Amino acid sequence: MCDCDGCEQMMQPYLDRALTEEQRLEAEAHLDDCSYCRKRYRFEETLRVYVRQAVEEEPMPPELKERLAALRTPLL
């Protein structure tokens, strides 16, 4: 059983699915009982999605796409 400090330490590897099975169960057991940590985990997930969406909104300039296509080797 981990405490909230331990649970905080496990948040990033948990969301990255990098915990061992045993650690994951330990984190989930704590999350089931602790709304303080649960809120913070859920928030972190939302934040990651939000950051990704913000960054994906800037598309590649079409002129660059054309310049890249022009680099192709002409067919014989």
Place this chain on the structure above:
Amino acid sequence: MGTALLVSPEMSETGSETAARRIATEERDRARFEEDALALSDQVYRVARHMVGSREEAEDLVQETYARAFRSWRTFQPGTNLRAWLLRILTNLNIDRGRKQQRTPETQPLEEGDYFLYNRLEESVGDGGGEAEERVIERLSQDDIVNALAAVPHDFRDVIVLVDLGDFSYQDAAQILDIPIGTVMSRLHRGRRVLKRELAETATEAD
């Protein structure tokens, strides 16, 4: 050895047909490689855009990456990760362009933990219930997020860009950046904390 000279006209025709077929196959493989690489250009650009300081620099870097990739396409092993291969070229070119290794101390403790941003937002919005903090985050503009990311030291930012935005595994990120996997993990961990600290400043200012 002397017998090799006794090649009949038929055999030599077969030989040239074989050579022609080989060239045609190579042409086809090259064309397919170039198509596959171009299909990944949006993703390559997105990584480049957040690895370097400006849009112009990112465009130059991507163009240079593709020029080099098309020249050395034979060194790509079919069946391996083409996106990672392209980004490895991009990273090397970026270093060749004079990007210095950053002297960001990796061991210096960050006083903020992983709950820092949430706790700061909770303080700033008061006891508004579970989703108030998420509403504050939604008030951050795209520029706020992009600027916060840009403020993260680039050694940390590269790892965030590859893993969180590019969906690369720790292992792939380690290969692309040519650093040990443990360094990927520690930079990712610290980089995300720095990003959250930057966001916390913006989010609470905006409040």
